[in-house]
Amino acid sequence: MKLILATGNQGKVREIKEYCDTFEVIPYTELIEPFEIVEDGNTFKQNAIIKAEAVYNALGREDVVVLADDSGISVDALGGEPGIYSARYAGEDASDKDNLFKLVEELKKRALKSSPAHYTAAMALVSKNGVQTVHGWMYGEVIDTPRGENGFGYDPIFIPEGFTKTLGELESDVKKELSHRAKALSLAKMFLRTIKL
Numbered sequence: 001m002k003l004i005l006a007t008g009n010q011g012k013v014r015e016i017k018e019y020c021d022t023f024e025v026i027p028y029t030e031l032i033e034p035f036e037i038v039e040d041g042n043t044f045k046q047n048a049i050i051k052a053e054a055v056y057n058a059l060g061r062e063d064v065v066v067l068a069d070d071s072g073i074s075v076d077a078l079g080g081e082p083g084i085y086s087a088r089y090a091g092e093d094a095s096d097k098d099n100l101f102k103l104v105e106e107l108k109k110r111a112l113k114s115s116p117a118h119y120t121a122a123m124a125l126v127s128k129n130g131v132q133t134v135h136g137w138m139y140g141e142v143i144d145t146p147r148g149e150n151g152f153g154y155d156p157i158f159i160p161e162g163f164t165k166t167l168g169e170l171e172s173d174v175k176k177e178l179s180h181r182a183k184a185l186s187l188a189k190m191f192l193r194t195i196k197l
Contacts, residue, residue, distance in 0.1 A: 001197065004028050006037075006055040006068035011152035016067070018176070019185040023192065028055045028066070044070040044084055044122035045133050052124040052131070063197050065127040067188065071181060073154045075142055077115035078106055086154070096153050100146060104157060107144045117142040117158065119180040123188050125195070132191045136183025151175065 003023040005013055017025045028034075037054045041047040052068035059066070072086025082089035082103065090098035107115060119138040124131060139161045146156035148168025156168030160178050167175055176182055 001192070001195070002026060002064045003192070004031065004055065004059065004064050004066045006051040006066050008034055012069060012181075015179075015181055016069070016185065019182060020189065020192075028059065032058055039070070039084075041070075041084070044072065044120050045124070045135070047084060048122045048124035048133065049126075049131055052126040056126040062128045065125055065192065065195055065197070067123060067125055069121055069123045069181065069184070071119065071121040073103075073117055073119050073142070073158065075103065075107075075115050075117040077110060077112055078103075081106070100154055100157060103142065103154065104144050104146070107142065112144065114141045114143045116140075119154075119158070121180040121184040123184045125188060125191055127195050127197065129195055132188075134184050134187035134191070136180040136185070136187070138178055138180040138183070 001023055003020055003025045005016055005025060005027045007013060008027055008029040013027050035058065037051050039047040039050055041050055047070035048068045052066045056066040072083055074080045074083045088094055090102040117140060121136045122133060124133050140159050142157050143159060147166045148156050150170065150172060151167045156166050158167050160167065
């Protein structure tokens, strides 16, 4: 089965390919020209559905399943920010580093060294059979000093519950077990096995 990813983000593509190694995983940008998708939902779930449906409709094929993920980090001390704005926290064209440093700056403005936080991953699967969604979460805390080079996004400042290292410092196989995306993907794979094309 062809599993088309509604993303061009190489970090996400790599991670999803690792988890879904029994499927032929292809970023949609290898099949059609990348196009802008306006993510104007109010939740991770709504944005995941918007992305998956946009790519499914643009492909115009019934022999594929499109998977879209919308994920981000919510920090308690910041009232849940950046939340659904995680990828553009520091502005529309912000890099991962820009976003990370904006979050660190917000903690420092409040004279905080750390805060409880959690990652959310919402995934939408769109096929000719309709839409299915799943979620995964990972709890822990954010700190005001980045540590480690592994991973991407906010990983260097997030310490998962029960650990002393950041996601940026943890080995990828350990991270794989904890990841919000891994938890959502394990549920998504159950749905994938039931989809008949």
